[in-house]
Amino acid sequence: MVQTDTTTWQGVTQKELGQAARNHGMQLEGLRYDVTPIGMHYLVIHWDIPAADETTWSVEVDGLVDRPLSLSMDDIRARPAVTRPVTMECAGNGRALMPPRAESQPWLLEAVGNAEWTGTPLPPILEDAGLRPDAMELIFTGADHGIQGEVEQDYRWGFSLADIVKDDVLLAYGLNGHPLPPQHGFPIRLLVPDWYGMCSVKWLRRITAVAEPFDGFQVSAYQRRQEPDGPGERVTRKAVRALMMPPGFSDFPARQRFVDAGMQELIGRAWSGWGHIDRVEVSVDGGATWSDAELGPKPESPSSWRSWSLDWDARPGERELLVRATDEAGNTQPTDAPWNYGGFMNNMPQRVSAVVR
C-alpha cells in the first residue's frame, strides 16, 4: 500500500505545510460529479491571489504584432464565447507518493477537477493583433508576483505558436456559469486544455509575441530532472491517469477504508492530454490480475474526463484496489513512473487499501 509505506514516507516540512494549507485538493468523492462543483476543484496559487478590479482590468497584446491591443473585460466578453468542460490537473499530482521530493505542494492524488469553462478563443485575438512573421513564441504574464529561486518575477509561461495558436485555447472568464472566483484567476485567465494546469496563467495581464524561445523561470522549473540543476525535460501535456472514488467509508484521521462485503460498484474518472480514454482496467488483488471497467459515454471533447465503473464482488479480508487507464494514443499508466527531482507527472496507478467486512 503506497499511501502508508512508512519505509519511503518522509515527514512534510513546514514549507510544504504552508503550501498545503493554502492549496486545495479535490476530495476524491468529487469523482462522483461530472462537473466539479466550485470549491471542490483543485487549486494551486504560487504566490498571493492579487486584488483585481474588472472595471479597470485590461489584457495587453504586444510585442511582435502589427496592431497592439488593450482589451477591457467588456471587449473580451463582446467577443464570441464558448463553454466547454476541461479536466485540469496539477503537474505535481502524486508528488508526495514519489519520494524523495523537492519542497513544493505535497499532493497525494487530489490535484484535479473538471469544470465548465467559458471564454473566448485565442486565435482570432491574435489575428486582430496581426502576428508578425518573425513571432516565434507567445509569453503570457499574470498579475501574481513573487520570488522563486531567488528571482523576483511576475508569473509567466511561454509557448511555441504551434502549441498555443489552437481553437480550443481560451481566454476564460467563467467557471460553471459564474464569473471566475478570485482564486481561479478573476477576472480572466488563459486555459490550455491538454496541458497541466501550471501553464494556464491566471489573472492574465499581457500576451507578448517574441522572436526567441522563452526561457522564463517557471518554464525552466517545470522540468523533469534527475538533479536539481541538471538538464531537464519540459512538462507539457497531461499524462494519462484514472482515479477511483474510494469505496465504503473511512476512519479519521488515517482515512483507511472499510467496505461491506457483497457487490459494490466502483466508480471513477479517467483523462489524458493525448486524446480520448480508450480503456480503464481495475485490479482488486493488488495488481496481480486486471479487469476491464465499463466506460461511460465518450465526452464531446477529449479534454474532459470520462467516467468508468466496475461491479466488484467484495469478499471479506484486506484488499488492495488499483486502477489504470489507456488513451487512444496508446499511452498507459506505468507500474513505476520514472522518478524526477520535482515530483512531476507521477501517474503510477492509484492504490486504495480496504478492509472488507
Next chain:
Amino acid sequence: MVQTDTTTWQGVTQKELGQAARNHGMQLEGLRYDVTPIGMHYLVIHWDIPAADETTWSVEVDGLVDRPLSLSMDDIRARPAVTRPVTMECAGNGRALMPPRAESQPWLLEAVGNAEWTGTPLPPILEDAGLRPDAMELIFTGADHGIQGEVEQDYRWGFSLADIVKDDVLLAYGLNGHPLPPQHGFPIRLLVPDWYGMCSVKWLRRITAVAEPFDGFQVSAYQRRQEPDGPGERVTRKAVRALMMPPGFSDFPARQRFVDAGMQELIGRAWSGWGHIDRVEVSVDGGATWSDAELGPKPESPSSWRSWSLDWDARPGERELLVRATDEAGNTQPTDAPWNYGGFMNNMPQRVSAVVR
C-alpha cells in the same frame, strides 16, 4: 517568528497530510473580502462527502416531541427565510503552531471564512414539533459516516436547549446566494453562529430531543485536555481572534514576506463568539509596543467579522508584525494560549515576519 521556529516544529505525518490534502484553508488574501467567495471559505470534512438527492432528502424531528416531523427540502424552503453573514472558524485553527499536537488537520491560521448563509430559524420548527417538558438536549445527526476512536458513527452534535433554541440558529440551505455546495453540507446543514464550526452539523438528517445530556463521540473529542484520555473542558464558542492579510509579496515555497519600504496599509478582520469586536491592536516590533488599529463599521450582527486597518511606516530591516483583538465581553488574545492535547482554541496573536526593503 512562530511560523518558522524549527526548535518546536514537528514534521507533518502521513495521516495529517491525508487530512491537509482534503480540507481547505482560506488563503489569507481572503481577508480582503467582506464576504468570502465560495471556494475560499475553509472546509473540514471528517469522513466523506455523502451523496445527496435533494428531491428525496428529509430532516426528521423526533424523540421527545409531541408531533414528530419529516421535513422535505420544499417544506424547509417554504418556511420564513433569513440571510446573514456568519464568521465560521475551526476549533483547531492554529493547531500546528501549538506543538506537540494530536494527529488531526494541521492548520496554521487559515481555518476561517465569512459567508452569507440563507436558511430558516430553528425555534419555530421546534414549536411545530412541540418539545415535551422532559426534553433537555437536542442531538443533530448528519449523513456523514465513519470511524473515529474505534467507534463507527454518524456525525452528531448535542446541545442543551439553552444553547441551541435561539433565533440566530438556522437550518441553512444557501451560501452566498447559491444552493449549498456538496462540501458545505448540501442540501442542508445546521448553522450555530457563535460556536466553532464542528457543531454546525452538515448534511443534516435528524434532530432528536432527549432527556439526558448527550455524550457522543464528537462532543467528547472536542475537549481541551492535558492528557489524551484525561478530563476535559468542552469546546463551544469561538475565542476572540484577529488576523491580518500578510503585506507585500511572498517567496515560494517558504512564503516569507517582502515589503517595500514606506507607507503600507495593513488590513484584516477580527471576530469573537462572545460579541462584537471592540479593539484591534497591532505591533510592528515583535510585540514590544502596540498601536490601536482603526476599526471598520460595526457589523449588523456580532456573528460577522469586523474589518480593521492600520497605516504602517515600514522601515528597512527584518520586522515582525503581530495583531490581537479584544471583544465587547473583555476577552483579549493571550500572548501564550494554554496548550492542550487536541490543539484546540489556539488564539495566540498571529505573527508575520517581513523583510522591508
